[in-house]
Amino acid sequence: xxxxQVGLAGFGTVGTGVAKxxxxxxxxxxxxxxxxxxxxxxxxxxxxxxRGVSLEKVQTSTRVEDILEDPEIRVLIELMGGIEPxxxxxxxxxxxxxxxxxxxxxxxxxHGTELFQAAxxxxxxxxxxxxxxxxxxxxxxxxxxxxxxxxxxxxxxxNGTANYILSTMTEQGREFPECLxxxxxxxxxxxxxxxxxxxxxxxxxxxxxxxxxxxVSVHPEDIFTEGIQRVTGMDIRYARELGYRIKLLALSKILxxxxxxxxxxxxxxxxxLLASVGHAFNAVYATGRGTGPVxxxxxxxxxxxxxxxxxxxxxxxxxxxxxxxxxxxxxxGFYGQFPQDARLRPMEELVxxxxxxxxxxxxxxxxxxxxxxxxxxxxxxxxVIQKGRQQAGPVHIIMLTHEARERDVRHALDVIDRLEVALxxxxxxxxxxxxxxPGLEPA
Amino acid sequence: xxxxQVGLAGFGTVGTGVAKxxxxxxxxxxxxxxxxxxxxxxxxxxxxxxRGVSLEKVQTSTRVEDILEDPEIRVLIELMGGIEPxxxxxxxxxxxxxxxxxxxxxxxxxHGTELFQAAxxxxxxxxxxxxxxxxxxxxxxxxxxxxxxxxxxxxxxxNGTANYILSTMTEQGREFPECLxxxxxxxxxxxxxxxxxxxxxxxxxxxxxxxxxxxVSVHPEDIFTEGIQRVTGMDIRYARELGYRIKLLALSKILxxxxxxxxxxxxxxxxxLLASVGHAFNAVYATGRGTGPVxxxxxxxxxxxxxxxxxxxxxxxxxxxxxxxxxxxxxxGFYGQFPQDARLRPMEELVxxxxxxxxxxxxxxxxxxxxxxxxxxxxxxxxVIQKGRQQAGPVHIIMLTHEARERDVRHALDVIDRLEVALxxxxxxxxxxxxxxPGLEPA
Numbered sequence: 001x002x003x004x005q006v007g008l009a010g011f012g013t014v015g016t017g018v019a020k021x022x023x024x025x026x027x028x029x030x031x032x033x034x035x036x037x038x039x040x041x042x043x044x045x046x047x048x049x050x051r052g053v054s055l056e057k058v059q060t061s062t063r064v065e066d067i068l069e070d071p072e073i074r075v076l077i078e079l080m081g082g083i084e085p086x087x088x089x090x091x092x093x094x095x096x097x098x099x100x101x102x103x104x105x106x107x108x109x110x111h112g113t114e115l116f117q118a119a120x121x122x123x124x125x126x127x128x129x130x131x132x133x134x135x136x137x138x139x140x141x142x143x144x145x146x147x148x149x150x151x152x153x154x155x156x157x158x159n160g161t162a163n164y165i166l167s168t169m170t171e172q173g174r175e176f177p178e179c180l181x182x183x184x185x186x187x188x189x190x191x192x193x194x195x196x197x198x199x200x201x202x203x204x205x206x207x208x209x210x211x212x213x214x215x216v217s218v219h220p221e222d223i224f225t226e227g228i229q230r231v232t233g234m235d236i237r238y239a240r241e242l243g244y245r246i247k248l249l250a251l252s253k254i255l256x257x258x259x260x261x262x263x264x265x266x267x268x269x270x271x272x273l274l275a276s277v278g279h280a281f282n283a284v285y286a287t288g289r290g291t292g293p294v295x296x297x298x299x300x301x302x303x304x305x306x307x308x309x310x311x312x313x314x315x316x317x318x319x320x321x322x323x324x325x326x327x328x329x330x331x332x333g334f335y336g337q338f339p340q341d342a343r344l345r346p347m348e349e350l351v352x353x354x355x356x357x358x359x360x361x362x363x364x365x366x367x368x369x370x371x372x373x374x375x376x377x378x379x380x381x382x383x384v385i386q387k388g389r390q391q392a393g394p395v396h397i398i399m400l401t402h403e404a405r406e407r408d409v410r411h412a413l414d415v416i417d418r419l420e421v422a423l424x425x426x427x428x429x430x431x432x433x434x435x436x437x438p439g440l441e442p443a
Numbered sequence: 444x445x446x447x448q449v450g451l452a453g454f455g456t457v458g459t460g461v462a463k464x465x466x467x468x469x470x471x472x473x474x475x476x477x478x479x480x481x482x483x484x485x486x487x488x489x490x491x492x493x494r495g496v497s498l499e500k501v502q503t504s505t506r507v508e509d510i511l512e513d514p515e516i517r518v519l520i521e522l523m524g525g526i527e528p529x530x531x532x533x534x535x536x537x538x539x540x541x542x543x544x545x546x547x548x549x550x551x552x553x554h555g556t557e558l559f560q561a562a563x564x565x566x567x568x569x570x571x572x573x574x575x576x577x578x579x580x581x582x583x584x585x586x587x588x589x590x591x592x593x594x595x596x597x598x599x600x601x602n603g604t605a606n607y608i609l610s611t612m613t614e615q616g617r618e619f620p621e622c623l624x625x626x627x628x629x630x631x632x633x634x635x636x637x638x639x640x641x642x643x644x645x646x647x648x649x650x651x652x653x654x655x656x657x658x659v660s661v662h663p664e665d666i667f668t669e670g671i672q673r674v675t676g677m678d679i680r681y682a683r684e685l686g687y688r689i690k691l692l693a694l695s696k697i698l699x700x701x702x703x704x705x706x707x708x709x710x711x712x713x714x715x716l717l718a719s720v721g722h723a724f725n726a727v728y729a730t731g732r733g734t735g736p737v738x739x740x741x742x743x744x745x746x747x748x749x750x751x752x753x754x755x756x757x758x759x760x761x762x763x764x765x766x767x768x769x770x771x772x773x774x775x776g777f778y779g780q781f782p783q784d785a786r787l788r789p790m791e792e793l794v795x796x797x798x799x800x801x802x803x804x805x806x807x808x809x810x811x812x813x814x815x816x817x818x819x820x821x822x823x824x825x826x827v828i829q830k831g832r833q834q835a836g837p838v839h840i841i842m843l844t845h846e847a848r849e850r851d852v853r854h855a856l857d858v859i860d861r862l863e864v865a866l867x868x869x870x871x872x873x874x875x876x877x878x879x880x881p882g883l884e885p886a
Contacts, residue, residue: 021591021733031658032590034778129588135734137588144587145572145580147475148464148754215474273719273740290464290747291578297716297738304733311591319772329762335477 003036004318006101007067009089010079011044014103014130016051017307018077022314023053029311033318037311041067064089068096075317077310078102087111090126094118099321101313103130103306106195109204109220112211113338116331126331127313132205133158133282135305136298137312142212142286143333149288151213153253155435158205160280160300161196162228162248164188166236166265167278170245175233188280198227199248199263206250206261213286214254215334216342218261224347226264230427235357238385238398239267239429242355245275246429258345267355267431274435287436348407353382353431356401356409358416359394359424366421367397377412379404394423400431446479447761449544450510452532453522454487457546457573459494460750461520465757466496472754476761480754484510507532511539518760520753521545530554533569537561542764544756546573546749549638552647552663555654556781559774569774570756575648576601576725578748579741580755585655585729586776592731594656598878599693601648603723603743604639605671607631609679609689609708610721618676631723641670642691642706649693649704656729657697658777659785661704667790669707673870678800681828681841682710682872685798688718689872701788710798710874717878730879791850796825796874799844799852801859802837802867809864810840820855822847837866843874 006022008015022029022039030036042055043064059066064080067073068089076093078100080086086107090100100119102108108115108131119126129139133156142151157163161183168179180197183189195201203223210218228248239246244267253260268275273295277283282300287293299305332339360366371381385398401409413426449465451458465472465482473479485498486507502509507523510516511532519536521543523529529550533543543562545551551558551574562569572582576599585594600606604626611622623640626632638644646666653661671691682689687710696703711718716738720726725743730736742748775782803809814824828841844852856869 017733025591025593028593029591031777031779034773135731136737137584140583140588141580144759145583145755146751147758148468148472149751150468150471273716276716276719288578288751290460290751292742292745292748294579294741295738297736297740299735299737302735305735308589308592308731308733312588315590316587330477334474336474 001035003038004033004074004314004321005038005040005072006075006077006314007041007043007070007073008039008077008079009043009064009067010081011042011046011051012079013303014306014310015042015044015079016053017303018079018310019051019053019058021307021311029315033315035318037314037318040073041070043067068092068098073098074321075099075101075314078104079310080104081106083107083110090115091118094122094124097122097124099124099127099317101127101310101317103128103310105131105201105204105208109207112208113217117338119331125317127317128208129313130306130309132208133284133296133298134300134302135309136282136284136296136300137309138209138284138296139212141296142209146286146288146291146294147333149290151286151288153287153435154206154209154213154250154284155274155432156206156209156250156282156284157247157274157277158250158282158284158300159196159202159248160282161189161193162202163277163281164279165197166228166231166246166248169231169233170236170240173233173237176229176231197229199225202248202250202263206252206263209250209284210252210259210261210342211332211339214259214342215332215339216259217339218259218342218344222344224262224264228265231265231429234396235355235427235429238357239355240270241385242400243270244268244431245270247274249432251432255345259342260345260350262347262350265429267429269433272435285435293436348405350406351403353403353433354401354409355429355431356399356413357427358397358422359426360397361421361423362395363421369419369421370397370416373415374399374401374412377408379408379412444478446481447476447517447757447764448481448483448515449518449520449757450484450486450513450516451482451520451522452486452507452510453524454485454489454494455522456746457749457753458485458487458522459496460746461522461753462494462496462501464750464754472758476758478761480757480761483516484513486510511535511541516541517764518542518544518757521547522753523547524549526550526553533558534561537565537567540565540567542567542570542760544570544753544760546571546753548574548644548647548651552650555651556660560781562774568760570760571651572756573749573752575651576727576739576741577743577745578752579725579727579739579743580752581652581727581739582655584739585652589729589731589734589737590776592733594729594731596696596730596878597649597652597656597693597727598717598875599649599652599725599727600690600717600720601693601725601727601743602639602645602691603725604632604636605645605691606720606724607722608640609671609674609691612674612676613679613683613688616676616680619672619674640672642668645691645693645706649695649706652693652727653695653702653704653785654775654782657702657785658775658782659702660782661702661785661787665787667705667707671708674708674872677839678798678870678872681800682798683713684828685843686713687711687874688713690717692875694875698788702785703788703793705790705793708872710872712876715878728878736879791848793849794846796846796876797844797852798872798874799842799856800870801840801865802869803840804864804866805838806864812862812864813840813859816858817842817844817855820851822851822855
């Protein structure tokens with residue numbers, strides 16, 4: 001069978017991994033694909049830097065158009081990132097009848113339906129195994145392995161930067177700013193880390209996971225998103241004292257037919273498998289109605305893990321592409337009309353347990369005042385920690401609540417934050433004690 | 444598109460789950476498959492028992508031939524188990540041009556190549572996602588998601604019965620016989636549990652995993668297999684004291700181009716993710732050259748988890764089957780000649796750390812005698828535990844060794860077991876401190 005010729009746009013870290021695998025593992029990939037996969041062209045603005053890959057047999061240029069205009073190339077590998085010009089190049093590739101493989105979660109989360117529709121109309125595919133959780137084959141697992149089941153909930157640690165920072169804070173008792181700086185020095189965080197630490201990258205990936213699991217479309221900007229910047233070493237210490245770990249979680253649940261989707265720092269029991277997912281690792285924990293809980297764990301980023309995921313999509317294309325016969329599994333694995341926009345449950349309706357920290361003046365009656373306000377809002381307290389005063393500064397009252405409604409919590413904390421005894425804004429972290437929907441046998 | 448009609452042979456626990464899903468989730472499955480999947484016939488010797496499934500629209504009989512002879516049925520779902528008559532029915536189905544979906548690991552491990560060759564010659568497929576680790580989509584993950592990578596090692600907890608018994612022994616400090624009895628009463632172990640507790644079921648599944656990961660054929664009887672019957676509560680307590688858990692592991696590694704494959708009780712660090720996989724849960728931890736470590740976790744058995752896995756294969760068939768056009772991804776995901784028999788590294792060549800327990804007379808000089816014999820065999824001791832004598836009976840000397848060769852260990856223990864001071868046969872458990880091949884970044 002003739003070789004599958006591919007072109008790579010974006011020769012950064014992941015692009016280098018892809019080139020390495022295609023060039024160095026050609027024999028293995030042929031055995032896996034039933035034909036050769038030939039990297040014919042690479043386009044990148046910087047072609048000078050040595051990536052440690054021999055490009056003798058590859059044509060390089062600074063123009064993605066050279067890939068798009070080459071009729072022999074059947075697949076565009078888009079690793080440029082960002083929305084534009086990546087989106088235009090992807091649409092041009094589709095219009096030219098080329099398949100696309102991409103790791104671009106921002107693009108897919110924001111414009112997935114448009115791209116998938118264009119691809120379907122043209123009879124080409126978009127592979128995106130690398131767009132969520134790097135080396136973990138979660139896209140195929142949701143689209144194929146678990147396709148017979150209904151996924152009732154998803155809880156994911158799917159941003160390696162945020163997880164690295166929280167893990168370092170937890171293990172070394174250090175504060176956010178210095179851990180962020182160290183992550184940047186070690187290459188685990190970008191120079192501008194905002195997408196990672198503020199949670200948007202996690203929300204992008206969650207939107208993709210929901211589409212694959214539930215067959216509905218969710219706009220990432222509709223997902224409640226809170227980053228890890230406000231988590232302090234003190235909160236992590238109290239969480240540990242209470243038997244919890246703090247993780248940036250992507251959460252989605254189907255509750256009474258409504259969809260809940262949110263991204264925020266979350267306290268989870270230290271005995272839960274997700275609590276053991278440290279540093280740059282990712283994990284997706286999902287609960288299926290029939291399958292029960294499953295978890296997928298691995299490296300969420302990096303040259304070779306993400307590069308391997310990109311190439312796995314090329315292997316699938318090589319296996320399935322036969323002349324004149326488009327392989328037509330829909331991108332999200334759902335047939336019929338395109339996924340409808342999901343109606344998300346408003347965040348104010350969330351019911352969960354809360355960890356709260358109040359920095360207050362050390363004065364008699366403060367505890368009673370705060371708990372009175374919480375009680376007035378229907379919030380019931382499970383436990384309280386108040387330790388002796390520090391040398392200077394506020395005392396911190398820590399409370400764990402029973403299940404309460406987010407709206408009530410915010411109202412109550414607004415009132416408490418305006419008290420004269422409040423020395424700083426209160427902080428709260430949502431708690432997830434179980435990831436398995438009610439009625440299912442627990443893990 | 445016309446419905447995909449299927450016939451089910453074997454209406455036991457998993458068969459009931461499959462029927463439930465096909466009958467109760469028809470609309471969901473149509474959306475996932477792009478066509479209806481219709482359960483037309485069920486064959487089982489016992490058709491009287493009420494399984495809680497309405498069979499109004501299904502034709503039942505006691506003869507599998509009724510499925511094989513029905514030209515409308517395109518897929519035989521084989522859930523009878525065992526080698527014969529399952530094997531003959533599968534071959535007859537293939538000869539009749541029907542696809543096969545099976546959960547029969549014993550059949551695939553022992554006769555997989557023969558069945559896969561017959562299927563390929565006839566242009567039909569054999570789906571077996573349910574044959575390994577029930578609800579975990581590990582077959583597709585190895586065949587497709589990780590197809591671009593080389594899997595260097597596999598460590599699996601893939602027998603729920605053995606894991607349930609070891610977990611109960613660990614948590615409750617009880618002994619093997621009573622935990623086995625309880626597992627049988629609770630339905631986690633069969634009346635004849637030998638395949639599970641003696642390790643053969645694990646070896647069957649390991650043979651299948653190696654085929655999918657490495658593209659070589661391994662006969663399960665060539666895999667060194669040791670069950671959990673000899674593990675005592677005392678060994679579990681000592682393991683805990685030393686920071687380890689004992690699990691029945693399926694292990695495979697590529698070392699210097701040779702393949703190691705073994706199944707035995709193994710001490711693993713309590714901090715490793717696999718140590719948290721308890722009770723009836725399964726997990727497969729694999730390390731890819733590029734991807735690094737990945738882990739897949741979920742329920743390894745049961746009506747709905749395994750039933751969902753069976754139906755996921757039907758969904759894949761429904762998606763890929765088009766008239767006149769066989770979907771020809773090879774069963775193990777490797778093209779070219781059929782997998783060659785792997786040359787396994789002899790077990791005597793294994794090099795690992797060992798836990799050893801010697802039941803001996805409490806007498807001066809015994810420790811020196813034993814450590815002397817170990818030293819004579821080139822085995823170096825890392826640590827020793829010897830506690831005060833019990834009321835009656837032997838004292839137990841516990842030793843952890845540095846890396847040693849299995850052949851030397853067996854020779855040394857033969858000598859020690861013949862000592863006059865030895866009150867019972869010594870016991871040893873192999874230790875795995877790391878599952879990641881040397882040279883790879885650790886997990």
